[in-house]
Amino acid sequence: MWTRFGLVLFCLLLLSGCGHSFHSGKIQKVGLLVPETINDQVWGTKGYRGLLKIQSRFNADVFYKESMDSVTEVEQAVEEFQQKGVNLIFGHGNEYAEYFNRLSEKYPEIHFVSFNGDAKKKNTTSLNFEAYSMGFFGGMVAGHMTKTGKVSILAAYEWQPEIEGFYEGAIFQNKNVEVDIRYVGHWDHDQRAIEIFDEAVNEGADVIYPAGDGYNVPIIERTKEKGLYVIGYISDQSDLGESTVLTSTVQHVDELYELAAERFDAGNLDSGNLSFDFQDGVITLGKFSPKVDPEFRKALNKQIKEYKKTGRLPNQ
Known part of the structure; x- marks a missing residue:
């Protein structure tokens, strides 16, 4: 899951110091493991879209398995993929890094890719x-x-x-703003998220950032009912209400899948932990609501452009 957004080891993708090259050759077949479902319209769906992009781009057979959330299930799935000739497997979450570190030596002909984890073996990324x-x-x-x-x-x-970034950004933009942080304790606890949303709104919050891919859609719907604002999460969620969703913090997981597959197919997908940001085109802000004034949008886009160029945020 959104471990998905865990603490990362920062290293530039193009530097050889990021990891060891694992030259495994061309893509044969590709597998995907997701911890829950590909139909959640957020994280899991984006992973599945990435798999379909690989299928189209490389004319490769692809396979996926849902609800892969235990060691036994992952081991069985990898064995099944191996028998089908899969040589590139994506585990859609940080929990798969540990599983893949354990399995990689048994399957040296497969390259294992996880997200926001700690890849330790030569055929893991x-x-x-x-x-x-x-x-x-x-x-x-x-x-x-x-x-x-x-x-x-x-x-x-x-x-x-x-979360820390959002807090710092809000304070930088508006020194008088109060930023309230509340924790759901899970990616998918809709009811708990709604309960703390109601608490926050009752205490005066009028802009909400639901930073959990399993509950952000219900929170956006509730925000809409209240006539308040929200910042979307993971996907561009402007289609849920352009008067409600001011913008979204978007991670283009599907494009990152394609990028990783391209590098693997060329034999230069590094092992280890690779980091990606706005500069790589896989993180953006989503569509702006017409409620956000054009002058501010223009200024913000200029600051993002400068960040992409220099790597320095506006407060640095």
């Missing part, structure tokens, strides 16, 4: 999103748009780097 920066720019939008002076983050877990 972890793709890590630099989530702090997306949170920072999303927080700037919240700080600019709040009318009550109070913004609330509904985080899944305390360690999410986008």
Whole structure:
């Protein structure tokens, strides 16, 4: 899951120091393991779309398995994929890094790719999103748009780097804003998320950042009912209500899948932990609501462009 957005080892993708090259040759067949479902319209769906992009781009047979959330299930799935001739497997979450580290030596002909984990073997790679920066720019939008002076983050877990980024961005944009952080304690506890949403709104919050891919859609719907604002999470969620969703902090997981497959097919997908950010085109802000004034949008886009060029956020 959104471990998915865990603490990462920062290293530039193109530097050889990021890991050891694992020259395995061309893509044969590709497998995908997801911890829950490909039909959640957020994280799992994006992984599946990435798999389909690989299928189309490389004319490769692809396979996927859902609800892969235990050692036994993952071991059985990898064995099944190996028998089918799969030589590139994506595990759609950070939990798969540990599984793949254990299994990789048994299957040296397969390259294992996880997300936001710690890949330790020569045929394992972890793709890590630099989530702090997306949170920072999303927080700037919240700080600019709040009318009550109070913004609330509904985080899944305390360690999410986008949470700290959002907080810092909101404060940078509006020194008088109060940023309230509350924790759901899970990626998918809709009811708990709604309960703390109601608490936050009752205490005056008018811009909400639901930073959990399993509960952000119900929170957006509830925000819409209240006539308040929200910053979308993971996907561009403007289609859920352009007057409600000010923008979204978007991670283009599907494009990162394709990028990793391209490098693997060329024999230069590094092992170890690789980091990706705005500069790589796989993190962006989503479509802006017409509620966000054009002058602010223009200024923010300029700051994002400068960040992509220099690697320095506006407060640095």
